[in-house]
Amino acid sequence: MSLGVVLLCALLYVGILFATAWRVDALAKQGKSRLMRNPYVYSLSLAVYCTAWTYYGSVGRASASGLSFLAIYLGPAIIAPLWYFLLRKMIVISKNQRINSIADFISARYGKSGHLATLVTIIALFGVIPYISIQLKAVSFSIDVLTEHQYPYFKPDAPLLADATFWVMLAMAVFTMLFGARKLDPNERHEGLIAAVAFESLVKLIAFWVVGLFVIYGLYNGLGDLFTQAAANPETARLFSLSGAGVSPTSWTMYMLLSALAIMLLPRQFHVAVVENTHPRQVNTAMWLFPLYLLLINFLVLPIALAGKMILGSSAPSDTYVLTLPIHEHLHILSLIVFIGGFSAATSMVIVSSTAISIMVSNHLVLPMLIRLKLIGQETTPRGASTLLDVRRVSILGVLMLALLFLKSIGGSYDLVSVGLISFTAVAQFAPSALFGMYWRRGTRKGAIAGLWIGFLIWAYCLPAAAIAEAGFLSQSFITDGPWGISSLRPYHLFGMEGMDNISHAAFWSLLLNTGAFLIVSLYTQPSALELTQANIFVNIHRYVAGEEYDVVKRAAKISDLHRVMGRFLDPSHVSAIFSNFEKENKIKLDQQKNAEPELINYAETQLAGIIGASSARLAIGSVAKEENITLEEVMQVLEQTREVLRYSKALEQKSSELETTTRQLIAANEQLKALDRLKADFITTVTHELRTPVTSIKALSKILLDYRAELPEEKLQSYLNILVSESERISRLINQVLDIEKIESGTDEYLPTEPFSLDEIVRTTAGGMAQLFRERSIEFTSNIPEETLEVAGNRDRIVQVVVNLLSNALKFCDAREGRVSLSLQKAGSEAVLRVADNGKGIPPEQHVHIFDKFTQLNSKTEGKPQGTGLGLYITRKIVEHHGGSIKVMSAVGAGATFEVRLPIYPSNT
Amino acid sequence: MSNSLTPRLLLLSAIALLLFEYPLLSLADKNALLGELPLLYVYSFSVWLLLIVLTALLIRRKKDRIP
Incomplete structure (x- = not known):
């Protein structure tokens, strides 16, 4: 088959993609497209997960180690039921915060940190560029196989312009620049692009099944016949089981873990699953439809691999069996269909990845630099909107060029699956800060930075650095003996760890130390007020979705300034739309106010963040909005919000101490009452006793006088009468005194300073x-x-x-x-x-x-x-x-x- | 979003993990044929399909309840 025919087919296919994307974009502009709301389109767009690695590489891997490739798809399948709360929460947070990339997500969670956004972007770049490069490689070798029918297919020395890969890459770049960076949209939705990706997912699935059915029913008499023949040969029969194929349980587990994390954290997966999502409800369908897609595309991998091994053996590289089987049978149309299928798998990945990466690069690497250098967002510089799109487009081209350069330098010596897994391990480093961040409020910015740096450095040391050495750029002794001969630092056997493959080894150490550093540093550092607010929003997003976000860091700015800053990045009509939207939502009139409320500043920042990312938006708005010092009261509010438990326990403590005080007071009062009671009783006893004594003697003497009046001598009579008088006086004295006391104690006596x-x-x-x-x-x-x-x-x-x-x-x-x-x-x-x-x-x-x-x-x-x-x-x-x-x-x-x-x-x- | 569905889906996911992970996986990981098909091949894809069907059923049932 001539190169012309192949390229024509490829161009025709790209033409169909253009047409689809164009049509859908046009419909979407008129508001007629309901395609984006369709959960089936959403689920199909998630299938961008299946790249050329799946299409060609799985068969290659299956022919070497049986069903081990399944781990990469079982990971997502096992975690898919959890999307119901995990992915949906991610989506709700991202929509609320106008997050448009995984870098944005992590940076926004930890106080809109610019450092984190840049770090995540760099890790993603390191992880994704080789990944894109293997897609280009797959396209390149499939063209070579189709046109020349000879191996080896890869020619790194070919001049750039004579290399078909370069032109294919350029076509993809043009497509991405047109549909991935067509307009600035705070929602970062690309209807046409997603429609094309969903279409491509169908194409690759159908093409793969066509070749699979051809192999099963054209070359064999059904699946049973194929497996029976394979079972007869010990070389193919050993692939029936993992243990027979020599797959270690550790690798199996590690690959499942890596893929379960990658399905949400890969920049392109985050883009299609979260950023392009129109409603969280779409996830419900994707939870079963996407795993079903994975099952279908993997179902025929093992039969094709076994057939390739039996028919072609080592006469063709196992990565190309899907293509070389039809060619071997001289079925040109079929081989073209296979080529288009592989081409679609590669293009969809490249398009979405480069779109996602370009958003991150422009928002988190280029824009902050331009804002800091005052090259954008100033009075004298051109309006930002067009500049922003240019930055995006240049980023897309730059990323693809880097991928091609990587392919030309060292990428050629690697098989598809290995490079893909190296990428997975890189993005898995986002897991601790991103996933813990959604459920654990205590995670701090410093913790996230520490974890990401450690994970990234270990990853870089164990995988790419070792790969560079293997490619001959470093001495081989770096791998075999470790740097400077320190054997515990060997990149494939860090700290002397044995019995793991390179990927599992690197994934184990990097994830372990990443998570450890994140947790420990988080526990020993204090979050700032902004971090606390953001952490609260992320963890308790469902409290904020309906209500409004409360602002902690109070900011003040003139409305005109806000207008001006936003106008530097957006069209004037867009800016007015944002402000009138705010007026409508809050039912206020802004033209009567001069200074912007914190709510308005927040609103403007969130809207701007949808276009230039959270950290850049903060930087831009920060140029006009002055942060007021947070009052103690507000800090208390934050503390209250974030530490309800503490508050409750404090309240409880206070209550109990109040209760204790009351009890103490009650006990004291009771004592006093008892003492008073005793005193009163004593008083009465004493008074009656005091009264009884004279009364008794008066009674006795009176009786004597009554009975013996006549017999008593005069002096005796006199003395008795004297006693009677004095005793009566005593009684009256006592009564007077008691009355005095009564008067004095009740306060009825007159003591006012009179004369x-x-x-x-x-x-x-x-x-x-x-x-x-x-x-x-x-x-x-x-x-x-x-x-x-x-x-x-x-x-x-x-x-x-x-x-x-x-x-x-x-x-x-x-x-x-x-x-x-x-x-x-x-x-x-x-x-x-x-x-x-x-x-x-x-x-x-x-x-x-x-x-x-x-x-x-x-x-x-x-x-x-x-x-x-x-x-x-x-x-x-x-x-x-x-x-x-x-x-x-x-x-x-x-x-x-x-x-x-x-x-x-x-x-x-x- | 918080209803009785979340614990059920968690359980489903946990069971799937258990079935696809050692040591349970080693029960199916044998160089044997089930009929004409390899045992592990049949096991993986049928458990996988079952997981998908159960997830779909749980989600569908929820749709019926909440109009």
């Missing part, structure tokens, strides 16, 4: 009145009262009572034989000090406080009960206190007692 009166006069009069009593008991009484007038205000009679109480107290308690009582009144500053001293037996210091309480009498066994009611001093203290004064006693046992009363002098002008 001032002279204290010295009262004291002099009272002392004079009492002097007779002292003389009667032959007690020496001295008084020292100054001439000057000391005026106090209050209740005159109560003050008299105080003086009487103190003097009669001294009278009672002074020494029985040589009693001495002295009274003194003097002025001390603004107070009048009254002292009454006796020479009695004194009061022990521990009683100095108690004697002023109710019914406190100093009882002592030897001296019996003293006279009095025990209420006098209590009443005295109360009266003094009500007059704003104080009373105290100075005494020692055996040295008498001195009572001191201090009363405030009535303010006078003199």
Whole structure:
């Protein structure tokens, strides 16, 4: 077959793709295309997962190690049921945050970090460029096989322009630039492109089944016949089982893990599954339809591989069996169909990958640089929209050129599956930060950066660096002995690990240390306020989807500035549409305001992020929006939001401590009440007891008088009557005192400072009145009262009572034989000090406080009960206190007692 | 999105993992024929198909319940 025919077919096919994409884009522009909402189209577009690696490489791998290729498809199949919450959550987050690439996703999760976005983009570039290059290689060798029928097919030395691969690559680049970077859309939807990809998925599946059915029914009599013949030959029979084919369980497990992660994290998979998704509901269909697609495309791989091995053996490379079997039978039309199938598998991957990568490269590598260097987004620079598209287009071409260069330099020496798996291992490094980030709020930016760097470096060391050495660019001893002869650093046996294939080995170490670093660094670092907000949105996205996002980092900007910045990246009509949309959503009028609310700034940033990525948008908006310092209150709000558990436990703690305090107070109150109750009971007991004693004697004496009145001598009668009188007086005194206490305690007594009166006069009069009593008991009484007038205000009679109480107290308690009582009144500053001293037996210091309480009498066994009611001093203290004064006693046992009363002098002008 | 479907799908996924992973996989990983077809070939594709059918049934049932 001539090269012309093959290229014509390829061009025709690309023409069909162009037509499809064009038509769908045109329909979409008119809003007529419902294709994107179709879940079957969505599921088919996911099948971009099946590349030339699947189409040609699986057969190659199956002819060497049986069903081991299945691990790459079982991984996605096993994880597909989990998409119901995993992928759907990813989609909801991405739509809410206008995320348009995996780099954006990870960067947005960790506080819109530019560092992370760049790092993820670089890892993706390293992983994806070789991957694209093997697609080009597959196309290149299929053309060579078709045109020359000879091997080896690969000619790295051919000049660029004479190489068909270059022209094929250029055609793909043109297609991608046209449909992958046609317009700037904040939703980053490419209807035409997706339609073409879905179409290609059908083409490759049908082509593969055509060749499969031809092999089974054209070359054999059905599947049974094929397997029976294969079973007869030990060389092919050993491929029936994994153990027979020499596949280790570790590799099987590792490949399943890698593919399960890659199905969501590969840039092109993220693009079709998340970015191009129009509704999370589409995932429901994809959950079973996509695994079904994988099952169908893999079902005939083993039969084809066995047939190729039996018919062609080693006369053709096993990677080309799909194509060489029809050629061997001289079926040109069939071989062309196979070629188109493989071509479609390769082109769909290249188109979507380069679109996805170009978004990342332009948004996370080129744009931040241009913004920082002030080459874009300034007054003097041309408007951003066209520049942005140019950057995209150049990125697409650049990525494809790099892939071709890679192929020309070292890629040729590798088989399809190995390079694909190296890519898988690279993108699997995104797993800890991306997946943990959706469910674990504690993950921090520093943790993500540490994990990604460590994983990336180990990957680079164990796989590409070793591959470079194998390709002859480094000494072979780097692989066999390790660098500088350190055997524990051998790239295929890191730390002396044996018994794993190269990919599993690299995947194991890089993922283990990546995850470990991510977790440990996250636990030991503190997230910033913005990180906390973003983490909260990612983890609790379902709380935010309906409601509005709350802003933590408060920003302020003029609306006109916001307009200006957005205008540098977007069409003016687009900008006005965004602002009017915001007005409609929030029901406000922006032209009445001058300064933009934080909500508007956020809205603008999110909209801009849809086009230039989260970190670039933050940079651009940051040029006009000033960040206000977060208030303590707001920080508290964040803390509350993010640490509800802590709050709840704190609240609980507070409640319990409040409860404890209340309990303590209640216990104290209860004690007080009990003491009061006891006191009251004591009071009543004492009062009744005090009353009963005189009543008893009055009763007895009255009875005597009644019965023996006539027989009693006159003096006896007299004394009895005297006793009766004094006992009655005692009762009335007691009652008066109780009433006094009642009055004083209930506060009904009048103590308002009425007319001032002279204290010295009262004291002099009272002392004079009492002097007779002292003389009667032959007690020496001295008084020292100054001439000057000391005026106090209050209740005159109560003050008299105080003086009487103190003097009669001294009278009672002074020494029985040589009693001495002295009274003194003097002025001390603004107070009048009254002292009454006796020479009695004194009061022990521990009683100095108690004697002023109710019914406190100093009882002592030897001296019996003293006279009095025990209420006098209590009443005295109360009266003094009500007059704003104080009373105290100075005494020692055996040295008498001195009572001191201090009363405030009535303010006078003199 | 949170209803009784999530735990069921988790369980389904876990069972599929168990069936496609050692040591259970070693039960089918033999150089034997089941009829005319290799045992492992039949095992992998039928378990896989079953997984797809069950997933589809679970999702479909949910659609019926929630109009």
